[in-house]
Amino acid sequence: MSAPVPSPASASPPAAPCPACLRRAWLVAALAGRIEYGRRAGAARIPLLLALGDRDLMRAVGASPGVARRYEAFSPDEAREAVHRAGLTAVCRHDTRYPAALRELPDAPPVLHVAGDAERFVALTAVDQPAVAVVGARRATGYGGQVARGLGRGLASADVTVVSGMALGVDSAAHEGALEGGGATVAVLAGGAERPYPASKHGLYAAIRARGCVVSEMPPGARAQRWCFPARNRLIAALARLTVVVEGRERSGSLITADFARDLGRDVGAVPGAVTSPLARGPNALLADGAHVIRSAEDALDLACGVGGWQRRGPAAGAVPEHLRALHAAVASGLDTPDRLAASGVPVAAALAGLTELELAGHLRRLPGGGYVVALEAR
Amino acid sequence: MSLPRVLRGKPVLLRHTRTSSVAGVLARITTFCIDGLDSRPVAVEVDVRAGLPAFVIVGLGDLAVREARERVRGALLNCGFEFPQRRIVVNLAPAHLRKNGSGFDLPIACAVLAASGQVPAAAVARRAIYGELSLTGEVRGCRGTLAVAEATRRAGLEGVVVARERALEASLAGDLEIVGVDTLRELGRILGGEEDVPPLPDARERSRPSPPAADLADVRGQWSAIRAVEVAAAGGHNVLLRGAPGTGKTMLARRIPGILPPLDRDEAIEVTRIHSVAGAAAAGGLVDERPFRAPHHTISPSGLVGGGSSPAPGEATLAHHGVLFLDELSEFNRNALDALRQPLEDGHVTIIRGQRAARFPTRFMLVAATNPCPCGHADDPKRCRCTDSDHARHRRRLSGPLLDRIDVVVDVLRPSADELAAPPSTDTATVRAAVLAARARQAERLAAARATCNAHMDAATVRRLVRLEPVARARLARSYDDGTISARAHDRLLRVARTIADLAGRDAVGEADVIEALNLRGESVAPVREAA
Numbered sequence: 001m002s003a004p005v006p007s008p009a010s011a012s013p014p015a016a017p018c019p020a021c022l023r024r025a026w027l028v029a030a031l032a033g034r035i036e037y038g039r040r041a042g043a044a045r046i047p048l049l050l051a052l053g054d055r056d057l058m059r060a061v062g063a064s065p066g067v068a069r070r071y072e073a074f075s076p077d078e079a080r081e082a083v084h085r086a087g088l089t090a091v092c093r094h095d096t097r098y099p100a101a102l103r104e105l106p107d108a109p110p111v112l113h114v115a116g117d118a119e120r121f122v123a124l125t126a127v128d129q130p131a132v133a134v135v136g137a138r139r140a141t142g143y144g145g146q147v148a149r150g151l152g153r154g155l156a157s158a159d160v161t162v163v164s165g166m167a168l169g170v171d172s173a174a175h176e177g178a179l180e181g182g183g184a185t186v187a188v189l190a191g192g193a194e195r196p197y198p199a200s201k202h203g204l205y206a207a208i209r210a211r212g213c214v215v216s217e218m219p220p221g222a223r224a225q226r227w228c229f230p231a232r233n234r235l236i237a238a239l240a241r242l243t244v245v246v247e248g249r250e251r252s253g254s255l256i257t258a259d260f261a262r263d264l265g266r267d268v269g270a271v272p273g274a275v276t277s278p279l280a281r282g283p284n285a286l287l288a289d290g291a292h293v294i295r296s297a298e299d300a301l302d303l304a305c306g307v308g309g310w311q312r313r314g315p316a317a318g319a320v321p322e323h324l325r326a327l328h329a330a331v332a333s334g335l336d337t338p339d340r341l342a343a344s345g346v347p348v349a350a351a352l353a354g355l356t357e358l359e360l361a362g363h364l365r366r367l368p369g370g371g372y373v374v375a376l377e378a379r
Numbered sequence: 380m381s382l383p384r385v386l387r388g389k390p391v392l393l394r395h396t397r398t399s400s401v402a403g404v405l406a407r408i409t410t411f412c413i414d415g416l417d418s419r420p421v422a423v424e425v426d427v428r429a430g431l432p433a434f435v436i437v438g439l440g441d442l443a444v445r446e447a448r449e450r451v452r453g454a455l456l457n458c459g460f461e462f463p464q465r466r467i468v469v470n471l472a473p474a475h476l477r478k479n480g481s482g483f484d485l486p487i488a489c490a491v492l493a494a495s496g497q498v499p500a501a502a503v504a505r506r507a508i509y510g511e512l513s514l515t516g517e518v519r520g521c522r523g524t525l526a527v528a529e530a531t532r533r534a535g536l537e538g539v540v541v542a543r544e545r546a547l548e549a550s551l552a553g554d555l556e557i558v559g560v561d562t563l564r565e566l567g568r569i570l571g572g573e574e575d576v577p578p579l580p581d582a583r584e585r586s587r588p589s590p591p592a593a594d595l596a597d598v599r600g601q602w603s604a605i606r607a608v609e610v611a612a613a614g615g616h617n618v619l620l621r622g623a624p625g626t627g628k629t630m631l632a633r634r635i636p637g638i639l640p641p642l643d644r645d646e647a648i649e650v651t652r653i654h655s656v657a658g659a660a661a662a663g664g665l666v667d668e669r670p671f672r673a674p675h676h677t678i679s680p681s682g683l684v685g686g687g688s689s690p691a692p693g694e695a696t697l698a699h700h701g702v703l704f705l706d707e708l709s710e711f712n713r714n715a716l717d718a719l720r721q722p723l724e725d726g727h728v729t730i731i732r733g734q735r736a737a738r739f740p741t742r743f744m745l746v747a748a749t750n751p752c753p754c755g756h757a758d759d760p761k762r763c764r765c766t767d768s769d770h771a772r773h774r775r776r777l778s779g780p781l782l783d784r785i786d787v788v789v790d791v792l793r794p795s796a797d798e799l800a801a802p803p804s805t806d807t808a809t810v811r812a813a814v815l816a817a818r819a820r821q822a823e824r825l826a827a828a829r830a831t832c833n834a835h836m837d838a839a840t841v842r843r844l845v846r847l848e849p850v851a852r853a854r855l856a857r858s859y860d861d862g863t864i865s866a867r868a869h870d871r872l873l874r875v876a877r878t879i880a881d882l883a884g885r886d887a888v889g890e891a892d893v894i895e896a897l898n899l900r901g902e903s904v905a906p907v908r909e910a911a
Binding site for chain 2: 139140142203337338339340342343348349350353356357359360362365366367368369370371375
């Protein structure tokens with residue numbers, strides 16, 4: 001399938017992604033089940049399949065006559081209407097708003113469905129906007145979650161877009177960190193972008209939709225098949241300059257993302273873990289293969305923006321209120337539990353109330369177990 | 380028995396009566412049968428008449444009642460009384476009521492004595508009699524003595540005969556002649572008028588010196604946990620102590636009864652009655668310390684809230700007016716915890732078994748303890764080996780209806796070496812004084828409402844009586860609007876904030892009180908959704 005060069009004239013109104021792209025997106029969703037069938041039978045490699053033209057794709061996966069009929073009778077208006085009803089914005093390959101980074105993919109998605117503000121999406125995926133993917137295991141350890149959160153926060157507070165997949169564990173932690181750090185985050189979903197997946201992350205989904213954006217190549221209503229997850233991973237890798245793997249077993253989805261990134265010639269980084277932990281095998285293997293060592297958000301920022309090419313914003317929450325400044329400083333200096341504060345002479349009721357007031361204002365965060373950490377490091 | 384032909388078909392009894400040398404003698408004594416926490420009057424009727432020697436007890440008695448025959452016979456003979464070699468029928472009325480327990484020994488023995496003319500019938504008619512006998516004729520105390528004494532008074536009898544070890548307990552029923560006896564022989568002499576009713580034993584002589592109470596001064600560090608416990612005790616709030624093994628959760632929990640206000644007399648009598656019925660009361664009369672019950676986590680639902688074929692109170696009722704401590708909350712049987720919902724909500728539980736229903740009071744303060752995560756080291760990321768999903772599973776086990784009824788949640792942190800070596804952060808006397816002052820303020824405010832402490836205020840009372848400063852109200856509204864707290868949590872938060880203000884002696888709830896109450900929910904309040 002040839003992708004015509006986007007002309008300035010096609011900077012069309014948002015409601016008009018072109019019919020061919022819409023039809024292609026619809027077709028991939030309609031054939032998702034057949035594609036999954038082919039994958040399980042070992043008959044097809046997904047990236048090759050997705051690079052096929054419409055008719056070749058239908059032939060390759062054995063589309064039913066019904067799908068073929070509906071393909072011929074496809075109505076772009078209905079598709080636009082469905083996108084609109086779901087509250088999404090469809091951005092097709094011929095739209096100037098389509099992220100340039102995705103064009104490097106041989107099987108670039110015809111349409112991106114965006115949940116959230118379209119202008120913010122353009123800003124977050126602009127050519128000169130650095131983006132870093134933070135991915136990892138769903139069953140992450142506390143360590144993995146903490147590191148992912150810190151990376152998300154550190155990257156977003158330097159206005160670098162944090163790209164991830166909103167899965168449980170590392171992905172969610174990275175998004176949450178990014179929201180704490182200012183909100184520059186893009187979640188790429190495997191199914192339709194109009195609803196959260198996994199459903200338990202609905203709170204996070206709503207927050208990302210409100211302050212970052214959620215995207216998917218699948219049209220609204222599409223259910224994610226298993227192949228959609230690695231397919232989604234290729235988008236995560238393509239959207240980012242650097243892909244950081246926080247935790248993951250060998251042969252896990254996170255390593256697939258790293259493979260995609262490497263194939264695209266992007267940087268790959270990994271967070272070192274304990275050699276005894278099965279969840280650290282993935283990143284440690286990447287490091288052995290020459291991936292960059294990521295010890296902190298600074299390491300990732302230096303890679304994504306060049307050393308010295310980035311700057312952190314101060315705490316977005318505003319200055320620490322005068323009467324709590326001493327308490328905030330005490331927590332930063334290591335008196336990080338109410339008991340330690342009380343031992344140093346702060347009345348315990350004041351310590352409890354002060355810590356919570358600082359947390360409400362976004363300066364501290366309570367950890368499981370009752371300790372506190374400074375939420376945003378000011379620079 | 381073959382009858383002469385002429386008499387066949389005629390009433391045999393008529394002939395028997397006419398020819399018997401001794402007419403039947405009837406004695407009647409009032410006693411009581413424990414039913415739930417109450418007792419029901421039972422008439423013990425004894426008929427002694429000529430015939431083949433026999434001793435029969437009828438009237439739906441359980442095994443203990445049927446075995447009374449042997450104890451009564453042995454006790455009578457060993458105390459030098461005559462056991463009539465005639466046909467003795469004992470009837471326990473009303474016949475439909477199931478009778479259980481060993482308290483029928485003494486009334487049956489006395490009724491036999493009265494029916495056989497060995498003690499005057501008038502002496503036994505004006506008193507209730509309740510007690511167990513040994514074969515040697517010693518009188519033993521039975522569970523539920525206080526409930527029996529109270530019922531005696533209600534029944535309008537002059538006095539009650541009980542074992543001497545239970546005399547003090549019976550005397551709590553008030554204006555009643557208490558006859559505390561050690562042996563059946565002694566009772567015989569008293570009933571025969573040969574001896575006076577003995578005075579009550581001295582309360583001090585009977586009560587054992589109570590072991591030195593556990594003091595909060597034994598706890599090192601733990602300021603935030605002690606503060607949470609202080610707030611919980613001041614407002615009667617249920618509290619969850621969350622912390623790694625060995626951080627001192629149990630130690631803290633055991634010190635909670637010590638900082639609660641003392642029981643008033645009505646409460647103490649209620650507690651005594653419950654513990655007496657359950658057979659748990661020491662024989663020292665009034666139980667004046669708040670109960671502390673710590674059932675093991677393998678307890679069954681009926682063990683926790685009460686049950687059994689004749690309903691008996693469970694741990695929740697034994698903890699009435701005191702503390703119910705559930706250590707390792709996540710290990711408890713789900714059904715058992717679910718069974719606690721009604722008692723926690725209503726302050727009582729109704730147990731129905733067969734045709735019997737019993738209502739047990741359950742106004743306790745719930746103190747629960749749990750590990751923060753399956754491995755117990757959530758406070759130390761280096762040691763915690765749990766994955767996020769392990770944490771989620773652990774939270775699911777704990778969450779649900781029970782956690783909805785816990786107002787205060789606190790992380791019990793591992794004290795540092797310095798804190799362990801430091802002088803105690805506070806002591807029981809200090810905290811108790813603060814709690815008492817806060818309770819006094821609550822009592823004054825809640826005098827008209829039906830609650831006695833903040834935790835028991837219903838939603839309408841909260842709205843009517845909890846006054847907030849405007850900034851505090853705004854802060855609360857903001858937390859509600861951004862979804863930090865749910866509608867249900869909103870009222871709970873207000874109750875806790877009210878208690879914190881009471882501890883500080885403030886009339887209106889201030890912003891700091893609301894914020895501290897937010898902290899004592901034990902959850903992060905980080906604004907992930909809104910502005911960062």
